[in-house]
Amino acid sequence: MGEWRRCCDNAVCGDNAVCWKSDGVKLKLQGENIQPANENEDLKKGCYNYGVDIADAIVPEWKELWVQVEPEAECIWFGEQEASKKPNGWWSFTFRNYLGKSVIRIKLADGREVVTDPIEVVSPKTPLDEQCDPLFYPKFLRTLIDDLIRYLVSLPFDWEAPTEFATEERTQPPSPIFVLHVLAQHADTICYALQTIWRNPHRRLVTEERWVLLSEASSVDADTILMMLHYPEHLRPYRGNSLSTLAQRLKSKVPERVFERRVTETLDTPENRFIKRFMDIVLYWCDELKRLGYWEKAKSHQPKLEDLQNFVRFLRADPLFADVSELTIFPASSQVLQKRDGYRECLQIYRLLHIARAPIFDRLQDAIDNRRIDQLYEFWCFFRLAETLAAVLGDGQRPYFSTLESDEGGLRRDLSANLGNGYQLVYNEQFEPIWKPKARKKLSYSVPLRPDISLLQENRLLVVFDAKFRFDEKDIQPNQPLEDEMDKAQQEGEIERLAKHADICKMHTYRDALKCRASVILFPGTKGAFHCTNGTKKDNPCLLDIVQNNGLKGVGAVPFVPKPEK
Structure with a gap:
């Protein structure tokens, strides 16, 4: 592979240009605020201190990028989106609503396809050279990931309804973050089950x-x-x-x-062969989670995880399994696996590790791997809100998470959190129009709407939240009428400013169409505002003033920022 470097011909390209070379292909990428990551000393130091690995080339979101390739390219893609061809061998592209890792794919005239080293798409909200700023890119990214892993490891999830059959198994291996959740939540159960088998193994x-x-x-x-x-x-x-x-x-x-x-x-039975394979799987994932750096993130469950790994390694080396062969055929219909103590629990956890219906973890893993900071912020808002609101509105217990069926009754799509006292927080719930036949959630009087997060009490919608990473304090109160601001942004080609004004309009749409008490933007900032239906404005509103009974009515924006551990 090649390497991103600042272009040598700065007299032609200027300082905002980087180049990439490999296999006889040279690519020139230029635009506003493009820079090699290794030239920013604050960024290099921050990445080292916070254990964050980013790409060699930094490019901005919402800014037009220009690309030139030698030899001439037939087509160029940024990720999965195609760039626009311009005269004189140039191509242009703008990242819109995309942050994190991406690549440039080039199709040459001779049929070859070349893929560059990754580039890092960053937002102007996350500075690259201000280490004291809570939104400093490496610090903010590490805080989001650490908080999310802490939530996923420590919070309980329910993956199956009491009356349903076990789900089908996935063909791809589970995501590391999902495995960490399963092992942390079931470490004691695995140890107890293996101890039971050790004392009274199945014989034939x-x-x-x-x-x-x-x-x-x-x-x-x-x-x-x-x-x-x-x-x-x-x-x-x-x-x-x-x-x-x-x-x-x-x-x-x-x-x-x-x-x-x-x-x-x-002892060489299909059931014991399965237990031997199960222990190998547990040991493999323990080593893999340590290699990937997830192990030390589960601080609250660290002793349990260490005990689990040590006990499974000890039992795996026991002479009990010396004469047990390797598993070749999975004994799915075995009554011993399904009913006998110890074996039954191991089978349940094995199936949990391989279920096909864990999309929320797959999406989280993808967001972490590709540093999709906007998606990570949205996930973080949901888990943080669930923890906060359960303490205020609930019965003193931690929120309990469960998966939701899709409208077609197929794959489980998203999550809900039971907060207690009849309150429920739902992620990505779609509310269908009242006139639509056979709709599951009929609430909107016009078009289907799907806010990021919805707070309900006894199935009655109270407040909706949208996590908007791109939102700023200055967007809360436009200087001119919103229509004029949006027209001006469109005329000037300010796509980002246009999108932010559209966010405000969306909040009014939610409140009007869904008849909820309040609709709120959550954003990483310091100052918020809430516009009440009685015509008053409340600066820096408290989230609890909005969600509690007889809370504020209207639309607003509330700062919501993760805090790094000290």
Whole structure:
């Protein structure tokens, strides 16, 4: 692979240009605020201090990028989106509503397709050279990821309804963050189950048929006598006294070897092979989670996870499993696996690790791997809100999470959090129009709407939240009428400013169409505002003043920022 560097011909390109070379292909990328990451000392130090690995080239969101390739390209994509071809061999592209890691794909005239090293798309909200700022890019990214892992490890999830059958297994391996959640939540159960198996493992009686020396025979049955007659080649002349009676019957001969059917107990059963494979899976993921750096993030469950790894490693080396073969066929219909103590629990956790219906964890893993900071912020807002509101509105217990069925009753799509006292926080719930037949949630009087987060009490919608990472304090109170601001932004090509004004309009749409008490933008900032329906404005509103009974009515924006651990 190549490497992103600042272009040598700065006299032509200026300082805001980087180049990439590999396999005879040279790519020039230029635009406002483009820079190599290794030239920013504050960023390098911050990435080292917070353990964040970012791409070598930094490009801004919402700013037009210009690309030139040698030899000439037939087509260029930024991620999955195609760039626009311009005269003189130039291409242009703008990242809109996308933050994190991306790549540039180039299709050349000779049919080759070249993929560059990753580039890092950043927002102007996250400074790259102000380490004291809570939104400093490496600090903010690390805080979001650490908080999310803490929530996912410590908060309880319910993956199945009480009346449903076990779900199908996935074909792809589970995401590391989901495995960490399962192992942290079920470490004690796994240890208890394996201890139960260790004390009373499943055994099976097997019949072994073999020819043995006469002196080694331990049992005789009718088949032993018949086999003496069927196989006379084992008979030898005999002149002794101890077997004289048998020798008389066999014409002065006795068998050198006799057929014996021996019944023995064995531990080499399909069920024990499964347990051996299950322990190998647990040990593999323990090592993999440590390698990926997730292990130390589960601080509250660290002792349990260490005990789990040590006990499974000890049991795996026990002579009990020395003669147990490798698993070749999964014993899905085994009554031992389904009903016997110890085996039953291991099977349940194995299936949980391989369920196909854990999309929220897959999306989270993808957001972490690709540093999609806007998506990570949205997920963080949901879990943080659930924890905060459960303490205020609930019955003193921690929120309990469960998955939701899609409208078609198929794959489980999103999450809800039971806060207690009839309150529920739902992520990405879609509210259908009242006039639509067979709709699951009929609440909107016009078009389908899906806010990021919805607060309900006894299925009655109270407040909706939208997590908007791009939102700023100055967007709360436009200087001119909103229509004029949006027209001006459109005329000037300020797509980002237009999108922010659209966010404000969306809040009014939610409140009007869904008839909720309040609609709120959550954003990483310091100053907020809430516009009440009685015409008053409340600066820096408290979130609890909005969500509690008889709370504020209207629309607003509330700062919501994760705080790094000290």
